[in-house]
Amino acid sequence: MNLEDLGKALQQARKQKQWTQAEVARQLGMSRATVSALENGTVNEIGIRKVMAVCSLLGLELHVATRQSKRPHLHTLVSEAEQRKRDKEPK
Structure with a gap:
């Protein structure tokens, strides 16, 4: 999970x-902008x-x-594809 995923989960819960x-x-006790x-x-x-306070308020856990x-x-x-080709070539 990245910060964007976390934000979406928070928004959905809110x-x-x-x-x-x-x-x-x-x-x-924080700003709306935050x-x-x-x-x-x-x-x-x-x-x-x-972050934990917001999660707790919204009923979520980290x-x-x-x-x-x-x-x-x-x-x-x-590189891996080239190696597979070389491996399949007749010797």
């Missing part, structure tokens, strides 16, 4: 409760305690998981 960003912000930036994945810096490996780069895929 809308299910039929709360405005201003209502969430007021309940947590809530908006968090939901849009554009927040520059935010403390983990604030979970930590092992990062999945990244997708290979194009040059890696090309």
Whole structure:
């Protein structure tokens, strides 16, 4: 999950409760702009305690998981394809 995914989940949970960003912000003592930036994945810096507070208020939890490996780069895929071709060539 990245910051954009987190923001979408927060926004969805907020809308299910039929709360405005201003209502969430007021309940947590933060600005509406911070809530908006968090939901849009554009927040520059935010403390983990604030993220956890928003999640808690909205009935969500954060979970930590092992990062999945990244997708290979194009040059890696090309190299592997070339190697498979060479392996199939008659010797």
